[in-house]
Amino acid sequence: MVASSLISTNFLFSSPLFPPRSPIRKLTIVSLHKIPTPSSSHVKPHKRSLLPCRPLCPPCLNKLLLTTRNPFSFALDSLLILCTSLALSLSLLVADVDSASAFVVTPQRKLQTDELATVRLFQENTPSVVYITNLAARQDAFTLDVFEVPQGSGSGFVWDKGGNIVTNYHVIRGASDLRVTLADQSTFDAKVVGFDQDKDVAVLHVDAPKDKLRPIPIGVSADLLVGQKVFAIGNPFGLDHTLTTGVISGLRREISSAATGRPIQDVIQTDAAINPGNSGGPLLDSAGSLIGINTAIYSPSGASSGVGFSIPVDTVNGIVDQLVKFGKVTRPILGIKFAPDQSVEQLGVSGVLVLDAPANGPAGKAGLLPTKRDSYGRLILGDIITSVNGKKVTNGSDLYRILDQCHVGDKVIVEVLRGDQKEKIPVVLEPKADES
Structure with missing residues (x-):
């Protein structure tokens, strides 16, 4: 230019x-150079x-x-x-x-195919993930005024258009009030529909408009493979939605419930980072379908860089259906209290030692004997359960695993070691007393 x-x-x-500026009116121009003159004086000037x-x-x-x-x-x-x-x-x-x-270099966002798929997965599933705030009632020591303070937070996801939100039980445990923040930052008060302490699953309900609720796609966890890519979405440390990626590093793991200590079977193990606040958030496969709930992380160093665990969606699906319909989970029990596995191992036997069997419980009605002391204070061991329905029982986890496959009202054959002899006792399974 x-x-x-x-x-x-x-x-x-x-x-x-x-x-x-001064136009030439005449052709007479004074030259800037000297005009040559003839040297002879006799020449007449022209x-x-x-x-x-x-x-x-x-x-x-x-x-x-x-x-x-x-x-x-x-x-x-x-x-x-x-x-x-x-x-x-x-x-x-x-x-x-x-x-x-x-010459001007303009950066172009040329993403690879897998990067585009990850970005699309995050954008499509973020509206389904919510942020849950756990509020607890506290009383001022001087004024005796009662006020609410945040005592924890976690993640969750929209289950259906009816306003049901699924999360972990330990996220809402001990809460006097709960608030759910959707992806558009709108906040609603939530009430507890029901929870399952044994499997660390809870369902909340919010009265939100249906156009604000986007249910997450439900997948299947029975056909998962080690090495499969997984994606975890949550709100770690109270931040906005974040995405961590990894692979399935193990299947059919077993962890204990944070509330009751009851084992949770078939847990998904992943190396995707599950930070504080990710609990209750979804674990997705490469298709964007729910395959588990992020629930725990095992880290010997105390950092959020260990092994993460997720409750499989096949387990969650049945629990949520019961909680939405009945507000509770009718899981069968034997009605016993048993000794820790280490105590039984010290006795040199394999099985579950019955410490207590209330008379009004299934095991007490069937005649199982608890551990007690005689008149001289000597310890008399109770029955030691060695198998249920022909399936060997070596510890408490085996017993829970077998009962999880049964239903309330089923009659099971419990084989026990009583003294030096084995006996088979039929027992009719019943629900928990507080769930009846």
Whole structure:
């Protein structure tokens, strides 16, 4: 652009369309150089010529041409020069744009196929993930006023259009009030629909408009494979939605419930980072379907860089259905209290030692004997359960695993070691007393 302006300026100022301030009215021009005179004194001075010098010098010749040409030819030349300058300016302008685009580097977001799939998965499933705040009632020691303070937080996800939110039980444990924040930052008060302490699952309900609720796609966890990519979405440390990626590093793991200590079977193990606040959030497969609930992390160092565990969606599905329909989970029990596994191992036997069997419970009604002391204070061991329905029982986890496959009202054959003899006792399973 600068070059074009200079060129056009030079053309215009050399054009007759722009004459000098003092136009030449006569052709008589005083030359800037000295006029040569003959050295001989006898030569008579000639009559003054219209041109100051012979032969013509370049300045005089230029002025002669400018004053002797046809005015029409001046206008034509000026028009030609003007068109040429405009064409040259336009060409330089286009050339400048092309050269600028050639030298200025503009970053282009060229993502790989797997990156695009991850970005799309996060954008499509983030509206289904919510932030849960656990509020507890506290009383001021001086004023005795009762107020609510946040005692914890976690994640959850929308289960259906009815406003049901699924999360971990330990996220809402001990709460006097709960609040759920959706992806659009709208907050609603939540009430507890039901919970399962044994499997660390809880269902909340919010009265939110249906257009704000986007249920998460439900997948299947029975056909998962080690090495499969997984994605965890949550609100760690109270931040906005975050995404961590990893693979399934193990299947059919077993962890204990944080509330009751009862084992949770078939847990998914992953190396995707599950930080504080991710609890209750979804674990997704590469298709964006729910395959588990992020519930715990095992880290010997105490950092959030250990092994993460997720409750499989097949287990969660049945629990949520019962909680939504009945507000409780009717899980069968034997109605016993048993000794820790380490105590039984010290006795040199394999099985579950019955410490207590209430008379109004299933085991007490069937006649299982608890551990007690005689009149002299000596310890008399109770029955030791060795198998249920022909399935071997070596510890408490085996017993829970077998009972999880049964239903309330089923009759099971319990084989026990009583003294030196084995006996088979039929027992009718019943629900927990507080769930009846």
